[in-house]
Amino acid sequence: MSVLLETSLGDIVIDLLVDNAPKACENFLKLCKVKYYNYAPLYNVQKGFSFQSGDPIGPNQPGSDGGSSIWGLLRDSAPKTFTAEFHNKLKHTERGTVSMATAPAPSGDPDERVAGSQFIITLGNDLDFLDGKSAIFGKVVEGFEVLDKINDAFVDEKGWPLKDIRIRHSIVLDDPYPDPDGLDEPEKSPVPTAAQLATVRIADDEELEEETDPEALEKIRREREARAQALTLEMVGDLPFAEVKPPENILFVCKLNPVTEDEDLELIFSRFGKILSCEVIRDKKTSESLQYAFIEFDNQKDCEQAYFKMQDVLIDDHRIHVDFSQSVSKLSDNWRDGENTKRRRTGGGWGGVDNLEKKKQYRAENTEVKRNDGYGLLVDRSGHKKNRERSSSPRASKDRGYNRERSKDRSNGRDGRSRSDHHDSDKRDRRDDRYRHYDDRDKHRRR
Structure with missing residues (x-):
């Protein structure tokens, strides 16, 4: 049994x-x-x-x-x-x-x-x-x-x-x-x-194998590294927020002929829709074309049509290459300037510019900062305000007066005469000494 x-x-x-x-x-x-x-x-x-x-x-x-x-x-x-x-x-x-x-x-x-x-x-x-x-x-x-x-x-x-x-x-x-x-x-x-x-947790026939594919592991590692780098850029102020994505209505065009101008590209690509901006990137010193450009369309659909139609098209004897832009520079500029509502762009294809301030993680809501030093650095205006208040205090005024008197004393002699007067007097004394030397020499010869 x-x-x-x-x-x-x-x-x-x-x-x-x-x-x-x-x-x-x-x-x-x-x-x-x-x-x-x-x-x-x-x-x-x-x-x-x-x-x-x-x-x-x-x-x-x-x-x-x-x-x-x-x-x-x-x-x-x-x-x-x-x-x-x-x-x-x-x-x-x-x-x-x-x-x-x-x-x-x-x-x-x-x-x-x-x-x-x-x-x-x-x-x-x-x-x-x-x-x-x-x-x-x-x-x-x-x-x-x-x-x-x-x-x-x-x-x-x-x-x-x-x-x-x-x-x-x-x-x-x-x-x-x-x-x-x-x-x-x-x-x-x-x-x-x-x-x-309903009582099943992990099914008895479900495979729980750890990912061991080298390519998949390398992909995971790169994604983690990219997230860490984006978070660092957010912390230093170069990105509005770490999860920012490039705009979907901007086209990147490269392999251009150096003679191709902005107007040429705008005329060629305008057949796909309204273009908000078209800029060939140039060297700052020589103004020579770097042979790539950014074309911003009014909407994402026009940008996609241009992407599919203009690949390997011949422009000025050069076959161009087009792709969707991976740059977020314009997005970051909008965030830094704080003029989101004044822009022509409504942010439809790239998450909405007006929502950027809501997603920032490393900015205190009451911190007053502005990029105003010419180097793109973040400056705390509250610190400048404290310095101005300190400089306007009575003690600071007294110290400034004392410093001015010391400066005047350094420029003038201790007897009250100006430095130029001292210089002229020394010059006359040296001249008299020289003439006195000549007179003594003549007397010695006559003897």
Whole structure:
């Protein structure tokens, strides 16, 4: 008398001890025959101790009644439990011992316990704690590697596997008992009920493989690096916000002939729609064309048409290349200037310029900053205001007067004469000394 349980981790074959526990064996066999255990979860997994199953939905789950014996399942008037059988010779000494989970009898008799459909399979040896509490009726003879997998499964604090372990199917290999009245064996395995599907966390057939493709990992690394760089640019003020995207109505054109002018491009591309701006980028010193340009259309649709139609078109003997712009410079300028509402552009294709201030992360709402130093640096005007207030104080005025007097003293001599007067006086003294030297030399010769 044996039963094969097909689980999501493999097959388990159980031999039933019909001589020692006939009632429990009959109950288990008939429940397997009507596919009562199909899609039942494994729960209460305790490593090195045991696991439990037999409730089609799972204990303490919505819609669960704890399970029923075959007699309570076939007749509404019959109780859902039966009196468990305990044999003195049957102990939980070996791994793979199968027993019915029991509960105290409703009658209150301490020597009587009842069982329904839930059963326990041990994962360790010499578990005498279960003796007298779980009624042994079978033992595992095949599928010990499946028990090892269940024992190593990741579970939560309540013993539920994080990834579902289910009984997919049950097959009765040998049944010595006649079927009770009302038992109809289904022709095929029934589909899971809605209540059973609602308890699924991670499906037992769902693959949880970590991404190991080198190209995919490199892509993830670059995306993370790009986000970090964008966040840095936002923090220093070069981007309005890290998630800013380039406008979708601006076209990038390259491989231009150096002689191609703005007016030429605007005339050629204007057939696709209204152009707001067309600019060939030039060297600041020499004003020579750098052979690429940006063309801003009034709407995104016109820009897309130009993108599809103008690829590899010959302009001034050069085949141009067009693409959508990846620059956000105009977007950043609008954000910095604070004149979003005065612009012609409404921001339809690029997220709405008016919403930029709402998305900034590293700007305090009451901070007054302005780019006014000629180098594109952020200057705190409140600091300048404090300096002006400090310079207008009485002490500052006194210090300025003292500094002016010292400056005047440095420019004038200590006797009050100007530096130019001192210079003229020194000049006259040197001239008189020179003439005096000549007179002394003449007197010496006459002697």
